[in-house]
Amino acid sequence: MKEGKNKYQSRREFVRRAGKVLVIAPLVALPFALGKKTNASGYVWQIDPMKCTQCGQCKTNCVLTPSASKCVHAYVMCGYCDLCGGYLRQGAKTISTGAENQLCPTGAITRSFVEEPYFQYTIDEDLCDGCAKCVLGCVNFGNGSLYMQIKQDLCVDCNDCSIARTCPSQAISRVPAAQQYIPKDKSRG
Amino acid sequence: MSKKVPYILLLILLIWHAAVFAQDRFPRPEFETGYVYPVDQMPRQRSVAWEYIDVAVLIMALSVTTWLALKKRSRQGLVWMSVFSLAYFGFYREGCICAVGSVQNVSLALFNNSYTIPLTALLFFLIPLIFALFAGRVFCAGVCPLGAIQELTGIRPVKLPKTVESIMAAVPFIYLGLAVLFAAMESQFIICRYDPFVGIFRLDAPYTMIIFGALLLLAGVFVNRPYCRYLCPYGVLLNLFSRFSSRHLTITPAECINCRLCEDVCPYDAILPSNDSGGKEEPAKPRKRFYVYLLLVPVFAAAGGIILNNLAPALATMHNDVRLAREIRLEKETGVEAVSKAAVAFKEAGKTEEELFANELTIVSRFKKASPWAGVFLGLSLGLAMVSLTTTRRRTGYVPHQGKCYSCGRCFKFCPVQPEKTV
Numbered sequence: 043m044k045e046g047k048n049k050y051q052s053r054r055e056f057v058r059r060a061g062k063v064l065v066i067a068p069l070v071a072l073p074f075a076l077g078k079k080t081n082a083s084g085y086v087w088q089i090d091p092m093k094c095t096q097c098g099q100c101k102t103n104c105v106l107t108p109s110a111s112k113c114v115h116a117y118v119m120c121g122y123c124d125l126c127g128g129y130l131r132q133g134a135k136t137i138s139t140g141a142e143n144q145l146c147p148t149g150a151i152t153r154s155f156v157e158e159p160y161f162q163y164t165i166d167e168d169l170c171d172g173c174a175k176c177v178l179g180c181v182n183f184g185n186g187s188l189y190m191q192i193k194q195d196l197c198v199d200c201n202d203c204s205i206a207r208t209c210p211s212q213a214i215s216r217v218p219a220a221q222q223y224i225p226k227d228k229s230r231g
Numbered sequence: 232m233s234k235k236v237p238y239i240l241l242l243i244l245l246i247w248h249a250a251v252f253a254q255d256r257f258p259r260p261e262f263e264t265g266y267v268y269p270v271d272q273m274p275r276q277r278s279v280a281w282e283y284i285d286v287a288v289l290i291m292a293l294s295v296t297t298w299l300a301l302k303k304r305s306r307q308g309l310v311w312m313s314v315f316s317l318a319y320f321g322f323y324r325e326g327c328i329c330a331v332g333s334v335q336n337v338s339l340a341l342f343n344n345s346y347t348i349p350l351t352a353l354l355f356f357l358i359p360l361i362f363a364l365f366a367g368r369v370f371c372a373g374v375c376p377l378g379a380i381q382e383l384t385g386i387r388p389v390k391l392p393k394t395v396e397s398i399m400a401a402v403p404f405i406y407l408g409l410a411v412l413f414a415a416m417e418s419q420f421i422i423c424r425y426d427p428f429v430g431i432f433r434l435d436a437p438y439t440m441i442i443f444g445a446l447l448l449l450a451g452v453f454v455n456r457p458y459c460r461y462l463c464p465y466g467v468l469l470n471l472f473s474r475f476s477s478r479h480l481t482i483t484p485a486e487c488i489n490c491r492l493c494e495d496v497c498p499y500d501a502i503l504p505s506n507d508s509g510g511k512e513e514p515a516k517p518r519k520r521f522y523v524y525l526l527l528v529p530v531f532a533a534a535g536g537i538i539l540n541n542l543a544p545a546l547a548t549m550h551n552d553v554r555l556a557r558e559i560r561l562e563k564e565t566g567v568e569a570v571s572k573a574a575v576a577f578k579e580a581g582k583t584e585e586e587l588f589a590n591e592l593t594i595v596s597r598f599k600k601a602s603p604w605a606g607v608f609l610g611l612s613l614g615l616a617m618v619s620l621t622t623t624r625r626r627t628g629y630v631p632h633q634g635k636c637y638s639c640g641r642c643f644k645f646c647p648v649q650p651e652k653t654v
Contacts, residue, residue, distance in 0.1 A: 054624075058475070061474070061475055062475040065364075065471055065472055065475055066364065066475075069357065069360060069361070069364075069472075072337070072353075072357065073353070073357070075341065076337070076340055076341065076348055076353060079340045079344075079346070079347045079348060080340075080347060080348055080349075080350050080353055081347045081348070081349060081350065082279075082349075082350050083279050083349070084279060084282065084349030084350075084351065084352070085349065086276055095576045095579060095580070097572050097575075097576065099572065105429075105430070105433065105435065105436055105437070105440075106433070106435055107435055114271050114272075114273070115271050116271075117268040117269055117271065118259070118268055119259070120259070121256070121257030121258065121259060121260065122259075122260045123257055156262065156264070156266050157262060157263060157264045157266065160260045160262065160266075162269070164269065165271070167272065183256075184256065184257065185256055185257055185259075191273070193273075193274065194273075194274060194275055194276035195274035195275065195276065195277070197276065198325055198327060198433065199276065199327060200327055200423060201327055201328050201332045201333075201335070201336065201352075201420055201423045202332075202335075202419065202420030202423040202424060204424070204437075207419060207424070207551070210571070210572035210573035210574075210575065210576035210577075211573075211576040211577075211580060212551065216346075219276065219279060222273065222275055222276065223273045225273070
């Protein structure tokens with residue numbers, strides 16, 4: 043009886059050891075399998091402005107309020123127009139800085155005179171909530187110098203970006219952390 | 232009508248313009264006053280170095296927790312450890328990236344060539360498992376911020392019926408299987424999407440997330456650690472590794488005297504009672520049952536494989552492209568207008584439907600290849616769980632169930648045995 047019990051226990055011991063080897067094996071194999079597929083700096087989420095359709099979901103679907111995605115301005119591309127499709131509401135009676143004429147719901151765009159007939163448009167990042175209305179206006183009637191980008195200092199870098207998941211044009215993807223932004227103006231890198 | 236014509240013309244022009252010339256519709260000005268272009272702000276992310284600091288803190292916290300649970304045997308210490316982890320990994324680092332979610336990064340990297348896993352994510356996946364192999368689930372005890380927030384709010388433990396407990400215990404396996412599947416198929420990271428507490432850590436989230444988290448916490452006051460027990464997919468792995476751990480927290484510091492004082496104190500039902508004195512069952516009967524269940528394991532695995540294979544087209548809906556393709560096809564075939572934003576964007580983008588449907592086909596066939604394996608995993612787990620029910624182990628004292636025990640240390644104070652003096 044005693045011998046039988048010992049045998050029983052050694053079999054148990056064997057099963058236990060075999061199980062241990064079975065679970066350790068993949069754990070050891072994993073770093074080797076992923077050895078070449080590892081990077082040290084990771085990714086950030088960014089909007090490809092060429093794919094973006096200005097649907098406005100960036101504003102509502104980010105886990106942050108206000109959203110980490112905001113409008114940025116590629117000044118080099120801008121036409122500095124008096125009649126700005128990104129600044130003025132459609133059907134605005136006069137071209138002025140009056141609140142009733144502005145397209146931006148939060149008044150985040152400032153218009154300042156440069157020289158005849160040019161005006162500079164600047165985005166106040168603190169006021170911008172990423173609704174993309176101005177971007178749509180600028181793409182429809184303008185050079186498309188306004189575009190959406192995820193501000194990396196605000197982005198909390200979720201493992202799974204909740205705007206990327208719902209982006210209808212799949213414009214948001216992981217980009218290598220070295221890149222950070224996808225500027226529309228190619229002179230910037 | 233004539234009043235509207237210019238607007239219609241303008242509209243046509245605009246649409247045409249938008250499609251053809253995305254840029255430079257208006258000439259760039261040549262400034263005469265020496266105007267310089269302002270540089271717009273593109274601030275960089277918080278330094279990547281933080282992520283490596285996180286890894287260092289993770290290792291340190293795990294070591295301290297191991298010491299507290301196994302050597303010092305201090306529940307109070309473990310509670311303070313939970314407070315620290317909740318504050319650091321939870322509220323300060325805002326719960327991302329965590330070991331629980333890293334399962335998906337590993338899966339995505341393993342099955343896709345376009346993605347390389349960040350080293351920190353890989354380390355966050357591996358290190359808690361390595362610790363589990365040597366010291367049990369110390370990660371759950373005081374390092375995981377999700378566990379910590381529940382540990383600290385679980386103040387009125389109530390025991391659930393065994394049946395409920397064992398049925399609910401199957402959910403994490405399903406969650407893990409699906410999470411790995413969806414991550415591998417580049418569809419979604421469901422663990423992150425349905426993370427209940429990350430919204431609380433950030434103090435900012437969609438209201439659904441906050442409600443889910445708050446409800447779980449509320450339930451957790453009575454049914455301790457509901458997320459860990461009935462949802463956490465990483466817990467499945469920790470459970471498995473911890474079963475084979477070389478050392479583990481013990482209820483008693485010395486020899487168990489079978490006083491039964493600790494019998495009912497574990498809120499997680501993880502204390503295995505001593506059964507040495509119990510009546511012996513006829514050995515032939517359980518042995519026969521054992522072999523029957525062992526033979527059933529491949530049957531369960533095959534059944535799981537078949538079921539998930541049949542579910543593959545439905546599971547593929549989790550992929551955005553598949554959903555879009557089905558919506559467009561529905562519009563084509565039955566005339567139900569595709570109104571989702573994705574469909575609108577697709578129509579604007581001018582991609583061909585053939586492309587979309589071909590893409591759908593590729594994704595669905597990938598799902599068909601992969602989902603049976605998820606089914607096999609689920610069947611195997613179920614089968615092996617049933618096999619383990621048929622075996623009884625002789626225990627001379629009260630010991631923690633190495634898989635289920637979170638090493639929380641609630642049982643320490645109920646053990647009257649004093650540690651042997653080594654002096």
